[in-house]
Amino acid sequence: MNFSALIGNPVGHSIGQDIYNSLFMDYGIDSMYIAIDLHRKNLPRFFDLSRGNIEGFNITAPYKEESIQFIDYADKIVSDTGSVNLVKNQGGKLYGYNSDYAGFMMLARKNNIDFSGKNVIIMGTGGAARTVAYSIMQNYNSNISIVSRNPGEKKIYGIATTGYNDIKEYDIIINCTPLGTFPDTGMPIPENMIHNGITGIDLVYNPSRTPFLKIVEKNGGIPVNGEDMFIGQGIETLKKIYGITVDYEKFYDIFHENLRSK
Structure with a gap:
């Protein structure tokens, strides 16, 4: 089993881990998504450890801008906006994307x-x-x-x-x-x-x-x-990290199911 994550501060409002873990079960993906309430002083160490222990992760406020210094490669939108919110670990190299776009x-x-x-x-x-x-x-x-x-x-x-x-x-x-x-x-x-x-x-x-x-x-x-921005960036996250395509309607249904139970 591998795992992926959301990092930020705070992250308690996010329903991402419930949505992604539901989708992992539906698609037979042996992975787990967790939310990490990360203090700023621990950010550099998290990126170091993520090179060997994590499939990829999302980044939310307040770390979208300062996280750029810790990745190895940035896509064009990250470079243009100065904001990264999705990282894929490929053989210990961290590739940064901007799925908010x-x-x-x-x-x-x-x-x-x-x-x-x-x-x-x-x-x-x-x-x-x-x-x-x-x-x-x-x-x-x-x-x-x-x-x-x-x-x-x-x-x-x-x-x-x-x-x-x-x-x-x-x-x-x-x-x-x-x-x-x-x-x-x-x-x-x-x-x-x-x-x-x-x-x-x-x-x-x-x-x-x-x-x-x-x-x-x-x-x-x-x-x-x-909600549609969350769904759009979530679909992009699954595509980049796990190579799967989830249609809007399926993600929408799981989103609302988990939001109701939050």
Whole structure:
């Protein structure tokens, strides 16, 4: 038996291990997926040990950016975004991929979201935010603004980060922060700044309706949670690490079965 994992801090909200282990049983894969709540000081040692003891692993916040220094090879999207969230161990060499890109594009397709010609606000500046901005810039012609708690500290693809007070008119707002993830009830943006009739996307999938999305819906907007992004990157994970192709409907059914029991 081999094993794979999710690393991050925290990881208690994730249902990934239940989903992947269910799929392993269905496909007869002799493996186990575990979630590791990893402290930052243990990150280098984990990567060293993973070269001999693990098939591959996913990376979640807050380690998507700093993990790049520990891998041997990076795909183009990792190199372009500066964010890695999937690692495959091949003979002791660590190959890094960015499956968030595939996940976000699946979210856009499944929810019929067209970013073209839209004013888009991205909340957050971490690995997920970088990948979301990259995905939109590569596939659509949009006007993107990036909002940070510390505006002006850095640029993302030449876009200067701004603060809440700089938010003006927008069509779509995307929460790329962990705010609202179970059991947190925080909001990425003050309620009075959520305009009527906009599309609100939250990369959080647990709960399915975060406080942010509830306000979007109350204001007559379109709320979209992060489940399709999770499913898309999960399908990519299984393909890269185990070489199996799982269709959307099967992953969707197992996702919701496990989310209900969480």
